[in-house]
Amino acid sequence: MTGEPFLSIRNLTVGFGAGGAIRAVRDVSFDLEAGKTLCLVGESGSGKSVTATSIMGLHKPGSAHVEAATMRLDGINLLECDEREMSRLRGSLMAMIFQDPMSSLNPALTIGFQLREALLLHEKMSTRAANARVMEVLQRVRIPDAARRMSAYPHQLSGGMRQRIMIAMALICRPRLLIADEPTTALDVTVQAQILWLLSELQREFGTAIIFITHDLGVVAEIADDVAVMYAGSLVERGPVHAIFENPAHGYTAGLLRATAEFVPGEPSRGRLEEIPGNVPSFSMLPQGCSFVERCRFAVDSCHRRTPDWRDVTFGHASRCDQPVAYGPTANLTVEVSA
């Protein structure tokens, strides 16, 4: 390790609207090492996807103002890349899997054509060699009868199959960073398990770094190395997955964990789940002080006055909360973190 992390984001701020006035992402910083999985967690509208599309440079031109102190991937400064350099990096160094497999494939083109195009954009090879690679990657993502599926159109495949095609498309050039934006939200649970398993298998083999965006804490427990919790456009807590699950140090994280259902075979359910009162504040009317203050059970006067700074809880685990001891261990969710 040469000291510089594989992906390093510092003070990423993304604004929309006139002059970037509506700041959907504020001051987000994190690092990610090769071969590791970072889960970005948070409810809808917390800025998870905007963070991801900013790294990929996928905002519509002129629609978003992206600013950051640092945005480096594998030694490349993404902030200095122009559109042409970015499109060379997309697909080869970094790739993205989208939430909705139903509409993320071009309905007018065959599966084989789309996969081959993704490959030929970055690597010079004959059509024949490209077809062989496409076949190989289709088999890797467990598409049965791959030769025949290559001439199929997206509408002829099921949702789980299409998501696997999307994964194949993202992985065909063996990117070193994979951003998965809720890749399993639209799928049923058995397919979801297959997809997660597939991702971690491919990660082990190619040493891919994964940013996994989700609001499903069960998925997080299964695949994450590190977790970053987002609320109203900012990170509020980050750290290794077991530290966060066992000892959440922010009111929002604790609330999320308490709101997760647990099923233990043979035991009666614990009744009503706890909820987080209220709604996410709108970006144009964030409360003073901590942005979670109005919904936090543990808020004290000082929470209303100033935005808390980052505070270390344990090594590698930090939270933006001034009362990190108040939440205690969550007995609600058993975490099995595979070593």
Next chain:
Amino acid sequence: MTTVSSPALSKPKPARPGVAVSLSLLALAVVILMAIFGPLVFGLGNDLNPMMRLKPPSAIAWFGTDNLGRDVFVRTVSGARNSVTVGLCTAIVVLAIGGTLGVVAGYFNWVDRIVMRLADGLMAIPGILLAIALVSVLGGGLVTVIIAISVPEIPRTARLMRSVVLSIRELPFITAAISVGSSTPKILLRHIVPNAIGMLSVQATYVCAAAILSEAALSFLGVGTPPDVPSWGNVIASGKEYFRLAPWIIAFPGLLLSIMVLSINILGDRLRDRFDPRLAARRAS
């Protein structure tokens, strides 16, 4: 490997064409045959025959004769060539220019601002007036007529394509294509255009029908093709003063013109239904 083919992968059965569609196809086939072979078999029907002026339909002249004794049947059959040529050429020119402008305008905002303001300007002038003005400036002839009819049609097609592209470019698969590293020209040609082809082909039928009508109107007004090249428009024009004496001069080319335009429109509607399943379901219910 199983030999049983899954239903999901088998080709959907094409729906049976209705009576209207079959008749339209038949009518179009007849008109196109007339356009290709009419002048070869019957000539252009320019022979004047003072002895045969304004004769009603008979075994010698099936559609009767006009005021100069020309055979209306021969001129109508041969006139199909003009209509078909103008209709097809206009559709191709309009789709090529208007379609390209629309696709580019739909994807690049700065092109959009320029092209759409020009289109607004052109659309403010009535199409037939613009066409007459263009013919007067450029002089008569088939090519001129095609240009004159195309110019007013281009903004409408460009506008339609622009709106189609605007909605396609927001779809997730375009972002997905960008995310694997596709360049902008590839996005436009491989991802957007194939998805717009459906709308484009429907628009082609409407442009074609409108062009045939416009050509007839221009010929009727005397600014279309010269009189020695028969077209439905100038045959009708030659009969307008004798309408009460010899209605057949106007009736037969007029009937053919109506049938052809109607057939093209029926086929266009049918195509639109095919490309928009929701609309087809609503009509069926």
